Amino acid sequence: MKKYRVISTQKQTALVINTESGVQQACFFARKFKPICGDYVEIQINKNEHLITKILPQNNVFSRANHKGQRQNIAANVDNQIIVVAVKPEPTRDLINRYLIAAHLCGMKPIIVFNKNDMDKDFFNETNDLYQSLGYTTLSTNAKNQTNFDELIALMTNKTSIFVGMSGVGKSSISEIILKQPLKTGEISKKTGKGSHVTSVTHMYKIPDIEGFLIDSPGVWEYGLWKMDEHDIAAGFPEIQAKMGHCKFSNCTHTHEPGCGIKAAVENKEINQLRYNSYLRIIDSMKYWDENNY
Ligand SMILES: Nc1nc2c(ncn2[C@@H]2O[C@H](COP(=O)(O)OP(=O)(O)OP(=O)(O)O)[C@@H](O)[C@H]2O)c(=O)[nH]1
Ligand SMILES: [Mg+2]
Ligand SMILES: [Zn+2]
Structure with missing residues (x-):
């Protein structure tokens, strides 16, 4: 039942809201699972102490x-x-x-x-x-x-x-x-x-x-994407997705390959050059994680 939802978390406790009544309550959680903001949880009351006993499956x-x-x-x-x-x-x-x-x-x-x-x-x-x-x-x-x-x-x-x-x-x-x-x-x-x-x-x-x-959420200077491959990055560019299927290689990363339909679309001005440059830079930025052996 989606009744309790996590508002914020600290080291060992989470602030939880009863979504029906709006009442908020600090709850402890066990080490083995750590809820995050937005999680739906189940709680148990034990001698006036509230304990999170389950994190419900996350949508995303x-x-x-x-x-x-x-x-x-x-x-x-x-x-x-x-x-x-x-x-x-x-x-x-x-x-x-x-x-x-x-x-x-x-x-x-x-x-x-x-x-x-x-x-x-x-x-x-x-x-x-x-x-x-x-x-x-x-x-x-x-x-x-x-x-x-x-x-x-x-x-x-x-x-x-x-x-x-x-x-x-x-x-x-x-x-x-x-x-x-x-x-x-x-x-x-x-x-x-x-x-x-x-x-x-x-x-x-x-x-x-x-x-x-x-x-x-707190502001960040640079929002870092976790380690991911070219295809994950390309998935976040709808204009690249719209032009897929015209590359010579089916696993084309649209960076250096000959016969790339995406690069052709950039040259024809069907894809914005600035966005494509950004695509290349974001792929390149992933090298940082490799170079640092992460
Ligand atoms: N001129 C102008 N100033 C604004 C506007 N919206 C916010 N500000 C000002 O911008 C400053 C920063 O606003 P915040 O709401 O604290 O910014 P934030 O994004 O929450 O910042 P962090 O919590 O550090 O991530 C404050 O001085 C606001 O008064 C706006 O529409 N126009
Ligand atoms: Mg703020
Ligand atoms: Zn391509």
Whole structure:
């Protein structure tokens, strides 16, 4: 029965929400299994202590690379991956494409949200046009005056959505508007003594008024894809998938092979050159894990 769901986890305990009553409860879990944010669990009450006794099968899992290039699971049972980008801080090269590959492999619907649309229209228009033409859902928002939030909330209704993106793009600001409550902010910085709003843990919230859950995650400088092969990476490029079947070799990686239909499509301008370059760079970045013997 899908009644209890993990909000956040610590070393030995997890905060769990009763999805029917909304009541939250700290629960212990045994070493042999470690629940993650978004997991549905079964719990037992023993002398006033709550214990997680089972993790229910996961629909899917949002992951990223750990420092060794292994797949590290961040949150379970996630329908939407909301990629928040802003002109400032500007997304690092390939960041959006990496997230899109992960969305595909993890089985989430990606939604690209261009936040801070009060800042630079050119960046938004160009990037937005590109991803829209590839079939992705995009939206432009402004957390200062709450532009386009009705559309965003509609996409999140009856779903579990995780906000991802660089630190400072506005994930928590957007979340606060949707949740109608201030979010937990980071600890007071020891260095500066100033309070910061930087999110430090992955945390799930029940959205008021509509059915749905929102997961706020800490911003990352570079989202790392775990070790995967060229075919996994190509699977995250719908324009490459659309042109498959025209390569001389059936196991073509579309990098160096003669008679490659994908390279021909790039030359004919049927596939965007910048996206193809990004595809090559992402494949190349996998060498890092090999070179470091991971
Ligand atoms: N101009 C403008 N500023 C915004 C907008 N949305 C958020 N900001 C500001 O951007 C800064 C960072 O916002 P946060 O919501 O803390 O960013 P975050 O993505 O949660 O960052 P991390 O928790 O570090 O990952 C804050 O100073 C916000 O006030 C917007 O639409 N326009
Ligand atoms: Mg935040
Ligand atoms: Zn090819």
